[in-house]
Amino acid sequence: MHIVVCIKQVPDTKNVRIDPDTHTLVRQGVESIINPFDLFAVEAALQIKDASSATITVITMGPPQAEEALREVLSRGVDAALLLSDRAFAGADTWATSVTLSAAIRKLGNVDLILCGKQAVDGDTAQVGPEVATLLDIPYATFVKKMEPLDAQHLKVTRQTDEGTEVWKLSTPALITVIKEVGEPRLPSLRHKMRAKKAAIPVWGIAELGLDANDVGLCGSFTQVVRVFSPPRRTDRVIIEGSLEEQVEQLYRYLKEAKVPGI
Amino acid sequence: MNYFLTEEQQMIQELAAQIAREKIKPVRAQLDEQEEFPWEIMQVLAQADLFGLYIPEEYGGMGGGILENCLAIEQLAQACIGVATSFAASGLGAYPILLYGSEEQKQRYLPEVAAGKRLAAFGLTESSAGSDVSGIKTTAVRDGDHYLLNGNKQWITNGGEAEIYSVLALTDRSKGPRGASFFIVEKGDPGFSFGRKEKKLGIRASATRELIFQDCRIPKDRLIGREGIGFINAMKTFDKSRPGIAALGVGLSQGALDLAVEYARQREQFGKPIITFQAIQHKLANMAIKTEASRALLYAAARHMDTEPPDASKLAAMVKVFSGDVAMEVATDAVQILGGYGYMQDYPVEKMMRDAKILQIYEGTNEIQRNIIGQELNKEYSRIKETFF
Known part of the structure; x- marks a missing residue:
């Protein structure tokens, strides 16, 4: 089984800066971390590898410094890494990102x-996964907390939605986006860490992927960020404290004063 | 300070520090309070390949030496020496096999220890034999293809939790220390049981139990090396393991220093952070000097000891004594700097002070270490022909 994990390097949320001209995140010079949810995807892949014989390739699209993130994931036990990096990829929205990622996955085969x-955690769109699946024309399931192989061509996945839990049967190849319930990401091991340090990480750009510069990056993006701003802080919040009984009683009083129907 | 560690050694430090930060620090107070054996952390350490640092690659280890092992122990100890002791004690239990075991024994036991699948432990101390190793009473009597072990081992770290025990017993009572031999005893061997878990002042995350041998019958191939070399094996084992105790001390000192400096920078009295007061500054300065000195001695000595030098016993004793005494002082000073807060369990320094005390006691008391250093000096100088006068 060949598993591809897509990861993203995101600015450490403690110090995010926005480029005043392009309104996109300034990545250079800001300490980066691996998107925490992607580490759960890596963990999910490693769990499958623990249970069967899978090969895991991790890919990311980003500036040359994104190689650090790939080495970090290699040190946790992933087999191979691939960096998609090209000046033409800069400024990509979710669509242009998905075009690039899906081209790489198609090329991997x-x-x-x-x-x-x-x-x-930077863009919070949750779009890239489903877009990549759509471009590859394969089924996908989002917000998955558990997956089990049914047979060589099918997976049973459990999705967590706001309404409840859904169990799906999915034919492979498929794309799955995972939530933290898949399991706490394991730490690196020394052997993997040593291997990761020396691992050769290929870099693919538009030439390797056979893509046109107009289809990727800012040129290939359908959306452009016009303005970024912090929403005004809401000042009408009330924090209810005390024992559970007191809190319920207070909440009831507030709702009653607000004339909420049925109270 | 740059100690010119190799890339691989730095990776060991980094990885152990990450485990200490993410897995040990958040639970150390709870492990201490509830006297819980840190099995989950042992599994993390196993998965990280850290149990095999000092074990040769042909036995599933990473092929490092004393220094590599100490670098990991130091980082773990910065968070909790109870946890780090449990980790290091597996090495102590494995060394007798590594040093004098047969090829077959090494193949059988070391890969499991290196992978952290089974913990090892070391059984020497008895109620009447601690500092005086020659006072042991546990016997091993040959009975056909077996040995029959009888006696008790006291205060054994990892006792009850470990599955592989290196146990010193007398095979020939008439020969005194020359009649002692090491045996591998496995958890589950007939006639082998454990006493109650001891309640301790510190390192409460580690498990300490009595090993009880009542006609414990083990196959004769569990004898390590040959009969009569047990005492030498124990001494050689300590040469390898005592630097690990020093590493516990260095880590604990650094952990206490970090907390003390951070606190002193924040805590205000008389309108100023207390770090601006000379009384506090001097205390912190002395803590920093001693911590760095104990680290420098440990690293230099560990590098030297990895070349199998003739003066290993003296150096192993020196690092053990120095960093243990320093850790006790630094932890005590850290409590003093934190004052009333330092004495409360809400802050981690009181635990460090309770924990530090064991470093001056176990794996040979610091008094015994000084005896060793003194005896080695006597031997060393007896060989020198010239006079210094």
């Missing part, structure tokens, strides 16, 4: 399963 985190 023989991929049975693609895993992504449910969303990235």
